[in-house]
Amino acid sequence: DSGVTQTPKHLITATGQRVTLRCSPRSGDLSVYWYQQSLDQGLQFLIQYYNGEERAKGNILERFSAQQFPDLHSELNLSSLELGDSALYFCASRFGSANTGELFFGEGSRLTVL
């Protein structure tokens, strides 16, 4: 158990819909990362938050947005969903803001868009 909690574990929805994925980081961790994993693209970095502020942005689509709340939990919002958005979405956390040290991953949220 990494200490990172993601909900829901599975989600099936239709094209054009909007979903919200939730992440609670490990206790004490200030940084939250969101990744998308698909068979053809691998693990792609979407966005990082540190102590409530956006820290770094990766390959995140404009239809996607995220935020980190004062209690440090984070949400990833995916809107106008397309078939190609079907993937595993991982949240990861670490204490600091720099990319050093271990990233602790949740078990992921599997999104299926029909």
Next chain:
Amino acid sequence: TQLLEQSPQFLSIQEGENLTVYCNSSSVFSSLQWYRQEPGEGPVLLVTVVTGGEVKKLKRLTFQFGDARKDSSLHITAAQPGDTGLYLCAGVWGNNRLAFGKGNQVVVIP
């Protein structure tokens, strides 16, 4: 274009055999990590290598960082079914950016 290329993408071997998988790039990394991901779970860190030429051992797993810090290898001795998983390398480069490879899917057959 992937910053980190992992090969082979898929490898299936019998229990007891040895295997080596690779993580290559044209970029120089300040550090490189290896993670293992099992079905239904998130990646879990195995090791971090920092110095060019560094070799680290974790039981039957041997990790090597290339002298030029552009590549790495993972060697598993006497593989066991519990070694089955997706092995991901991740490199820190440039302005403290982190990138993952697509992974080496290893299946160890009992």
